[in-house]
Amino acid sequence: MNIHTIFMITPISGIASIIVAIYLYFHVKSQNAGTDKMKDISAAIREGAVAYLKRQYMTLAVFSAIVAVLIAVFLDYNQAIAYIIGSICSALAGFLGMDIALHANVRTAQAARKGLKKAFSIGFYGGAVMGLAVVGLALIGVSVLYYVYYDPSNVSYAPNIILGFSFGASSIALFAKAGGGIYTKTADIGADLVGKVEMNIPEDDPRNPAVIADNVGDNVGDVAGMGADLYDSYVAGVLAAMIIGGLTLGVTGVILPLLIKALGIFASIIGLLFVRVKGSPGSALNRGTYITCTIFAVFAFLLIYYLGIYYPEIEMNLFYATLTGLIVGIIIGLTSDYYTSIDRTPARKTAESSKTGVAINILTGFSYGSISIVPPLLGIAIATIIAFQLAGIFGIAMSAVGIMATAAMIVSADAYGPIVDNAKGIAEQSGLGEEVIARADKLDAAGNTAKAITKGFAISSAGLTVIALLVAYAEIVGIETINFMDPFVMAGTIIGISIPPFLSALMILGVGKNAFRMIEEVRRQFKQIPGLMEGKAQPDYARCVDIATKGALKELILPSVLTIATPLAVGFILGKNALGGFLAGSILSGMVFAFLMSNAGGLWDNAKKYIEDGKLGGKGSDAHKAAVAGDTVGDPFKDTAGPSINTLLVVMSLTASMFAELIALHALIG
């Protein structure tokens, strides 16, 4: 059978994904949206979130237009078109995910008034809309571009155009992630430090002026940002495999990654049906993930087995390489879980250390976070060797594809988290009572448990994807080694390792600066609005939303622009070899800081929750205060800087690949 006939599975899977997403969207929207008060709160959150995204997208439109012109002039007209489409799709994925999340949160809260089961399914289906939209939009976009730009005389041409698409998706994702991350933590820290710590009112209390901004933040950061981010790494992963596959196996190598992704979508749609609460919500989510992975593995086996009959270049080892990624992803997830889970030693020791004050809490959490780097890196190292031994460099790329093939399911479980978190907030602000809040808490806890495994997938996939992108860069630019003994490579690598901590720091400082403004404003309102503490007067929510919005947009510019500018500077000054080293260096230190920040952040959060569960003196104790400070340090680690690093690495790698030929021709020295 012609490979391009088989290829049609890809757009079909994308369309199927979108159809299911639309069905679920209307299913969720048809649910009861609750009391008037709930609708009011929900509307306020929506208003703030949409206002933020609108301003963000307008800023990005200007930026994207400039970049598109530059690409059209200096590189390739068609790549510029692909770039614009990629940007739009990425923004769309983020926006759609947020839109449904804003419908789902209030409906989950309403359903939680009756029981756990219904509430869970609304939250999860809300997440599934985003999961399906992300992968559907990605595969449709890539398929269409592939179809339009396929050139039988040069199988690498279409992937090269799709590079523009991926670059567009990633650069938007970077802004969305950085901006959303700064927004959400600005609001969170502002709300917590004044509300919880200084005024002693509970989280999500409607008297807190920053509470709406906090809820908005969850949506623009955790939902819209994450949607754009996963969209970008999904596309980058498949693209890297297409480029390497094309160079090693020819046209079947270009198409195989797409087919594997398509099977992942079908497996995820089947898996979604199994996500129902039987025991705890947490195990329902995990069951869905495991079933999806199993079905996907069977599908992938059958595909590669039968393709191998007609196309001898498709060897069974490619299946095993894909499977390696999947298994390593699960193992990494489980080990990461150990370092953050509330039931394990690290979180407990960190909680205990809070008794000696905040400094020891910080040191303990930071140390366990640093130790938690070892298992995932060991996992990635082992996966790299096994996948390479099985199927060469294409094997490494396929293992990255394997992990994220089930992205629809993974994103669904991930997006469930902020939806139910928001539902909890709405339940609290609308005074739905203890029982409902307790249910919402249960739903929320399930989100945190599921997160460990999905995070493992995301981390290992990102690691392997950027390695594959580095290989793709080397192939494009025509260098066979990235030899650390070459002084230019060495210099590039040394510069590269400094970039991820540098850019993370800029983002964290951005959060700090903006949080400072927010704290001043919240304090001011508590002081100047009479009757606010007594619940007799309304705080000025809009003012806080405005501070978060303006600040986030202001602070995201520098780190985002530097992400694109730095690899270009290194490449055009020190040459293509130094740029290879630069990418390697930034990938290496990027992985270290991504794991460190995500895990330490999660750990501090759970250490605080452990104490809030009544241990070690419980809420209000000195240990609790120390743990709250630890959690506040961890917040921008895990929600701003940590998750931005993956996107940052992808953007740097893609920038290098996009400009590879120009750099090879025009570098100053090196």
Next chain:
Amino acid sequence: MNIHTIFMITPISGIASIIVAIYLYFHVKSQNAGTDKMKDISAAIREGAVAYLKRQYMTLAVFSAIVAVLIAVFLDYNQAIAYIIGSICSALAGFLGMDIALHANVRTAQAARKGLKKAFSIGFYGGAVMGLAVVGLALIGVSVLYYVYYDPSNVSYAPNIILGFSFGASSIALFAKAGGGIYTKTADIGADLVGKVEMNIPEDDPRNPAVIADNVGDNVGDVAGMGADLYDSYVAGVLAAMIIGGLTLGVTGVILPLLIKALGIFASIIGLLFVRVKGSPGSALNRGTYITCTIFAVFAFLLIYYLGIYYPEIEMNLFYATLTGLIVGIIIGLTSDYYTSIDRTPARKTAESSKTGVAINILTGFSYGSISIVPPLLGIAIATIIAFQLAGIFGIAMSAVGIMATAAMIVSADAYGPIVDNAKGIAEQSGLGEEVIARADKLDAAGNTAKAITKGFAISSAGLTVIALLVAYAEIVGIETINFMDPFVMAGTIIGISIPPFLSALMILGVGKNAFRMIEEVRRQFKQIPGLMEGKAQPDYARCVDIATKGALKELILPSVLTIATPLAVGFILGKNALGGFLAGSILSGMVFAFLMSNAGGLWDNAKKYIEDGKLGGKGSDAHKAAVAGDTVGDPFKDTAGPSINTLLVVMSLTASMFAELIALHALIG
């Protein structure tokens, strides 16, 4: 002239250095040691310090004996002898430095009763004894081994034996640094958290049960640990250059680095004469450093110029490569200074952020610390390229030699710091009055200013030295590339980057655990000893010293042993290429964490001092409390983990080089 006649400059410089050191030793010792109370305190510190070192050295003797036997059996009998000599010299350098520091501190305090000038010179000459002893012992040791093992048929034989010497020095330094670092911060945190924060008594107050342990810690950590550490990096730097020089230029390449080091000693001895207080003590120290560097540059120029006449392989470019190191070292020092100095934006912004509480203080300090990574790494990258362009790989090694050639002067200025710090403590505990304490404070502040530049030298030298050691490893094991695109190298690199943060974390957790025990004990004494707070009863100092001692020895074992075991595991399992990647990876992430931790720690310290100077509410304000917590986080960063990383990298590189041939023959896979 025969090169081996010229070589004699080296042992002569070593002997000259020791003679001057002995002279200064007796000069310092002949000074007035103060009142009986001062002598008592001094005796108590000495007792604790000697007890600790005794136990540490006994533990290390067992370890060294085992390693020596392993080396004799598996590698080379002569290398084992060199290993033992290296271990003893390293321990001796640490011990001598500490011994004179313990004489100098109390005499500096006594002299401060009369004036600044005399006190300064006692403190500085105390430091100079250590500086001169370190370089003297190093060059004599290396010269003797070179003389004994020189083999005209194989110029690489002697350097290979000296590898054992360097390995011995480094492994002892690692234990001394890690153990001393854990000790000093255990005591410091214990004393501060209970004394300053909970009981509101001043620093170094004699009522604090941990105050003697704290003073002991300064000596075993900052003095003895630093002595061993600088000894080890001085030897490793010259060794790497000898190995590479031998392979690229033959016998003159082996000897040139030694000659350069010898000139550095003479320049330092001359420079010492210029260190007298005219204006402030800080500028006296800096003047000494600058004059020494200038004289050294002239000497090095003349040497290489005249050698070049007789030995054409010695090109002037080698001088410029050496000079590059020197200049980059100074520049890095000045930029590092910016990120930690009390007068600059980062420390001030961190201080200001303390107003919003401890979490934002931590985030701000951590962020500036992360940003501070960029200038030194950029400096090292530029130095690498320039030195390589000038004189190839040997050029990189020579630039590392260039930086640390003036080590005698640098170590003197560095060791001055803890001596005057201790003098201040003694002045406070013996109640010498406000005026004397103010003078001691001035002396102490000068130490901190000088530290920035010496730290710049240490950092850049360590970075370039480990890069040179990596090159040496590659030469020894016979690999021409460390190609990141090779999956084994990639896997090795990925594992390597996880090791420095992992081992740092183990050390910090060790501090945390031990500090916990110390805090409990100090709290217990304040509760259970009647009249302690009123100054009517003596605290039980010995008990605190004992806790710090036992804990430090217990906690140093795991990280130190892993430092040696991990490269061996990677090498014997994944092979020599993977081990090359492993070293590269650990060097890269090691540099990042070393800069981050040292600078963030210094920054938090100065942010606290800024507030203590009366700004932002001054002592006792909420901002001050937040800044104290930040400083407590920074303490193990800058005094335990950060400085241990350099040693750790050197030990890992030397381990790899020592076992290179065995690994090449016996690796499992790869």
